[in-house]
Amino acid sequence: GESVGLHLPTLSVQEGDNSIINCAYSNSASDYFIWYKQESGKGPQFIIDIRSNMDKRQGQRVTVLLNKTVKHLSLQIAATQPGDSAVYFCAETRSQESTFGDGTTLTVKP
């Protein structure tokens, strides 16, 4: 069977390594997905988005992968830096209402 990445509440990586953060969503009718980064004391900040008609989208140092078959979303961060330390949330959106998943706390060790 296909392997699906597990959601982990915390992830610790060494500076310079790549990070992969996983998320499972629940609504197969969701057509738009966003990853947000939330630093302490701040609101969530947009990182990257993807529509349901795509399976991959790349930004600067970040890539989002969407697997609609298993309702799974992942965020890949290349060459992770200390400034990437934060809580990361995926959100699925349908009809203007965004539903956020459980966050993953990323800690980058220097």
Add this chain to the structure above:
Amino acid sequence: DTGVSQDPRHKITKRGQNVTFRCDPISEHNRLYWYRQTLGQGPEFLTYFQNEAQLEKSRLLSDRFSAERPKGSFSTLEIQRTEQGDSAMYLCAGGDGNEKLFFGSGTQLSVL
């Protein structure tokens, strides 16, 4: 910086008191959203406005909660007769027509 400002940043109140929070989005945000976030959880949708019209409310929004956006610009969220379970971060977000949200830094409410 998203340009969305919220006031106050922190509010401590006693149970049973009323509180009001304010959100000022930028002028391009014809949509305005309120979310609530408790420690360790993702934000939960409360309600949203298209200009001055409140278009959707979550079941989380009990009758003690009321939100307004009278002129389609700033918005207020009022909680009456606060309870300890209302303690949370209240986040406001602006939107410009697509589903991307631009969050403010939130108001942290503590009900004693």
